[in-house]
Amino acid sequence: xxxxxxxxxxxxxxxxxxxxxxxxxxxxxxxxxxxxxxxxxxxxxxxxxxxxxxxxxxxxxxxxxxxxxxxxxxxxxxxxxxxxxxxxxxxxxxxxxxxxxxxxxxxxxxxxxxxxxxxxxxxxxxxxxxxxxxxxxxxxxxxxxxxxxxxxxxxxxxxxxxxxxxxxxxxxxxxxxxxxxxxxxxxxxxxxxxxxxxxxxxxxxxxxxxxxxxxxxxxxxxxxxxxxxx
Numbered sequence: 001x002x003x004x005x006x007x008x009x010x011x012x013x014x015x016x017x018x019x020x021x022x023x024x025x026x027x028x029x030x031x032x033x034x035x036x037x038x039x040x041x042x043x044x045x046x047x048x049x050x051x052x053x054x055x056x057x058x059x060x061x062x063x064x065x066x067x068x069x070x071x072x073x074x075x076x077x078x079x080x081x082x083x084x085x086x087x088x089x090x091x092x093x094x095x096x097x098x099x100x101x102x103x104x105x106x107x108x109x110x111x112x113x114x115x116x117x118x119x120x121x122x123x124x125x126x127x128x129x130x131x132x133x134x135x136x137x138x139x140x141x142x143x144x145x146x147x148x149x150x151x152x153x154x155x156x157x158x159x160x161x162x163x164x165x166x167x168x169x170x171x172x173x174x175x176x177x178x179x180x181x182x183x184x185x186x187x188x189x190x191x192x193x194x195x196x197x198x199x200x201x202x203x204x205x206x207x208x209x210x211x212x213x214x215x216x217x218x219x220x221x222x223x224x225x226x227x228x229x230x
Contacts, residue, residue, distance in 0.1 A: 006196055010203050013190045021186030022207075025172050028100075028182070032107035033165045039108060040115025045145055047120055058116070065113035071174045073110050078102040078178045099178045111168055118160045122153030159223035166215050170208065183207070 046058035065073070078099065085095030126149050134144040154161075173184035181189065184204055191200035 006199055009190070009194050009196045009199055013187075013200070016190065017183060017186050021181055021183035024180070025169065025182040025184075028103060028107065028172050028175070029165065029169045031104055032111055033168055035104075035108035036111030036115045036168075037119075037161060039112035040117075041119045041150065043112060043116035044119040044123060047116070048123055049141060062113045062116055065110055068110075070107075070110055070171055071177055074103065074106045074174055075177050077106045099175075099180050102178060103175050103180055107168065107172070111164070114164055115161065118157050118164060119153060121160075122157035123149055125156050126152050155226060159219050159226060162215070162219045162222070166212055166219070169215075170212065 043058045043061060046054040047062075049055065078097070081102070082094035082097050085091070085097070086093065089095065123145075130148055130152075131144055134148045139147065172182050175182050176185050176188070187200045187204040191197045194200075
């Protein structure tokens with residue numbers, strides 16, 4: 001199987017693999033992680049707010065998203081949302097939603113459910129006395145979260161947030177269902193085009209292994225530093 005292993009096909013494809021595929025993967029990961037953390041933090045605050053109608057909404061959202069396969073959510077959003085938009089707006093044809101926009105919104109909404117649980121744990125890790133002290137100073141719930149609780153929660157949960165981002169980086173390969181070209185998709189296209197499946201899939205696996213292993217190593221070092229600070 002490895003007797004005719006062709007390194008040249010890998011070298012010739014590097015500009016396409018990294019210039020197109022990896023750029024897309026990193027861009028989608030960064031944008032979806034940023035949006036997911038922001039939305040997830042809002043959902044976590046809703047669950048901990050004690051407001052009667054916000055708590056069940058946030059809980060149902062988290063449970064619903066975490067119960068579905070990501071690939072199914074991507075598929076549903078891309079193919080069904082245009083028709084839902086047409087029904088809501090009364091348009092004569094389905095609303096156009098680009099593939100990248102669809103993927104970004106889907107990943108953001110899906111990852112927000114996971115980030116919200118991380119942030120909820122981070123918020124709950126802060127001693128209740130700090131909340132009481134902030135309220136004694138006249139701060140309302142939002143001000144207390146913004147100025148006192150969330151900065152500490154982010155610091156405590158940063159390693160877990162980054163770990164979830166690494167998982168998101170791996171999950172971006174699922175965009176193949178809507179014909180987007182991430183790094184894995186680029187490698188697959190080259191493999192099919194040149195008939196070099198072994199070379200391209202081994203190379204793709206090594207790249208993912210190197211990136212995720214390095215990122216995980218840095219996260220572990222960060223986690224030790226955060227533990228020392230605490």
